[in-house]
Amino acid sequence: MSDGTWGIPVDLAAKALEDLANLHVHFEDTTRLDAVRPWVTANPAGAIEFTAGMLRHVIDEHRDVLSDAYVAVGEMYIADPLAVIALWQTGQQTLIHGDAHIGNLFIDGNRVGFLDWGLTTIMTPMRDVSYFLGMAMTADDRRGAEPDLIRHYLSVRDALGGATISFDEAWQAHRVHAGYTVLASFLSLVPPYNGEDQREFSDAFRNRAITVLDDLDTVGAMGALLG
Numbered sequence: 001m002s003d004g005t006w007g008i009p010v011d012l013a014a015k016a017l018e019d020l021a022n023l024h025v026h027f028e029d030t031t032r033l034d035a036v037r038p039w040v041t042a043n044p045a046g047a048i049e050f051t052a053g054m055l056r057h058v059i060d061e062h063r064d065v066l067s068d069a070y071v072a073v074g075e076m077y078i079a080d081p082l083a084v085i086a087l088w089q090t091g092q093q094t095l096i097h098g099d100a101h102i103g104n105l106f107i108d109g110n111r112v113g114f115l116d117w118g119l120t121t122i123m124t125p126m127r128d129v130s131y132f133l134g135m136a137m138t139a140d141d142r143r144g145a146e147p148d149l150i151r152h153y154l155s156v157r158d159a160l161g162g163a164t165i166s167f168d169e170a171w172q173a174h175r176v177h178a179g180y181t182v183l184a185s186f187l188s189l190v191p192p193y194n195g196e197d198q199r200e201f202s203d204a205f206r207n208r209a210i211t212v213l214d215d216l217d218t219v220g221a222m223g224a225l226l227g
Contacts, residue, residue: 004102004204007138008112010145016105016112016132017153020097024125025162027095033122036095041121048081051183058186065189065206069213073182076222087225088177091124092163100128101135101184102208103201126170129153130177134212135184135205143215150174175221181209 008016027033059066059074066074077084098119106113133146150170157165165173187193188202213219 004201004208007102007141008105008107008132008136010137010141010149012107012110012112013132013137013141013145013149014152015110016100016114016136017129017149018156019112019114020100020125020128020132021153021156021160021162024094024096024128025157025160028092028163033093033095037122040095041098041119048085052078052081054190055183055186058189062189067210067214069217069219070182070210072219073179073213073222074186076179076226077183080226083226084179084222087222088127088180089123091126091169091173092165093122094125096121096123096125096128098123098128099184100132101205103205105136124173124177125157126165126173127177127180129170130174131180131184133174134178134181135208139208139211139215142212146174147171172221175216175218176225178209178212178216178218179222181212185209 027036055074056078059071059078063071097114097117098121099116100114104114104116106115129150133142133149137145147167151167154165154167154170157163185206185208188206192198193202
C-alpha cells in the first residue's frame with residue numbers, strides 16, 4: 001500500500017483523466033448505463049445513519065486534529081445528509097470508479113492504473129475528477145495544474161462526444177465534490193485505520209482532504225447551494 005506521501009505527477013494525471021473521460025463518456029449512453037445499473041454499488045439500508053453517527057463521533061472526539069472547514073462540511077452532512085447527497089448527485093449521470101485516491105492507484109510506465117473498483121457507482125463524472133485531483137496528487141502539483149487538468153478532461157470528453165460540461169460548471173462541481181473527501185477520510189481516525197501499521201497513510205490521506213477543502217473554499221461553495 002502507498003504510504004500516502006507521494007502523488008500522481010501532472011503529466012500522468014492528465015493521462016489518468018483521459019482514461020476516466022473514456023469510462024464516463026462510454027457509460028453516458030443510457031442503454032449501457034442501464035445494463036450495469038443492477039450491480040453497481042448502492043447505499044445499503046442504514047448506511048446514511050451509520051455514516052452520520054460515526055462522523056459525529058469522530059468530530060466530537062478528534063476536533064483538535066480537524067480543520068474548521070473539515071468540521072463544517074461534516075456538520076452539513078450530519079444536519080441533512082439527504083440534501084448533501086442530492087447536491088453531489090446533481091449533473092450528468094454515468095458510471096464512475098468512485099474511489100480513485102492514491103492508495104488505489106499505481107504507475108505502470110507512462111500510465112496510471114486503477115485498483116479497487118468496489119465503490120463503482122452511478123454518479124456525476126465530476127465526482128471522479130474532483131476526488132482524483134484532491135486525493136491522488138500532492139497539494140503543490142494539484143494547485144499548480146488543476147484548472148488546466150480539468151480543461152484537459154473536458155476537451156477529451158468533447159472529442160469523445162460526451163455531454164457538454166462548461167469549465168465554470170466543472171470548476172464549481174470540483175469545489176462542491178471536494179466535500180466528499182470528508183466522508184472518504186474521517187474513518188482514518190477510528191480502528192483499524194488509526195492503527196500503527198496504517199497511521200502514516202491515514203494521516204496523509206486525511207491531510208489531503210483538509211488541504212483541498214481550504215484551497216477550494218468548499219464550505220462556501222456547498223453552503224451557497226444548500227442554503
